[in-house]
Amino acid sequence: MEQPTDTLDPTTLARLVVDALERTAFVLADPCADTEHLPAADTFAQIDFHGPSDGNVELHASRAFARNLAASILGAEPNEITDGQSEEALRELANIVGGSVITALGGSDCRFSLGLPRLGRSTDSRNETTCVLDAEGERLEVHCHHARAA
Numbered sequence: 105m106e107q108p109t110d111t112l113d114p115t116t117l118a119r120l121v122v123d124a125l126e127r128t129a130f131v132l133a134d135p136c137a138d139t140e141h142l143p144a145a146d147t148f149a150q151i152d153f154h155g156p157s158d159g160n161v162e163l164h165a166s167r168a169f170a171r172n173l174a175a176s177i178l179g180a181e182p183n184e185i186t187d188g189q190s191e192e193a194l195r196e197l198a199n200i201v202g203g204s205v206i207t208a209l210g211g212s213d214c215r216f217s218l219g220l221p222r223l224g225r226s227t228d229s230r231n232e233t234t235c236v237l238d239a240e241g242e243r244l245e246v247h248c249h250h251a252r253a254a
Contacts, residue, residue: 112208112248118235120204121246125239128200129176129193133239142236142243143168148225149194151202155216157209159250160226161202163194169242170194195221205248 118135125131136142145164152160165173167190168182174193175182198221206216228249237244 112205112233112250114233114235116208117205117233117246117248118237120208121201121235121237121244124197124200124204125173128197129173131173131176131239133237133244136236136238139236139238139243142166142238142241145243145245147191147194147223149191149198149221149223150226151195151198151221152219153202153206153216153250154219155206155210155214157216157250157252159230159248160228161198161205162226162228162247162249163198163201164225164243164245164247165194166243169239169244172240172242173197191223195223201246209250 122133125133143166145166147165147167147170150160150162170190170193171182171185174185174189177193202218206218207214210216230249230251233248235246
């Protein structure tokens with residue numbers, strides 16, 4: 105039985121995201137320590153969660169990552185993807201990763217609720233776990249902020 109945890113380390117977070125990308129979009133990604141060669145993040149999505157810990161998951165991605173993600177999900181070429189489709193794909197990935205995070209934090213008896221994914225960045229300063237992935241030459245940063253609920 106999976107046990108709940110109060111912490112989420114960068115390696116676990118990266119594994120959750122890599123698994124989600126492979127499972128849902130057939131996108132390959134690896135944790136990246138040397139991020140200088142990756143394009144800057146300019147597209148942002150986030151999702152809040154509440155339960156024993158409250159927090160959010162934020163995705164910071166290069167626009168090309170979001171476009172490639174949408175193309176993979178939709179079975180289209182990246183040049184056929186609109187900005188709206190790219191943003192929707194990134195919101196959906198935030199939803200999937202958010203679900204994986206609350207399962208990791210809550211164990212098999214998960215007592216969390218997940219909000220709706222939205223575009224943008226938060227100003228959350230709670231406990232942060234971060235990983236940066238190289239997704240076929242494009243940037244995907246994942247930030248998870250959380251703290252025990254009062």
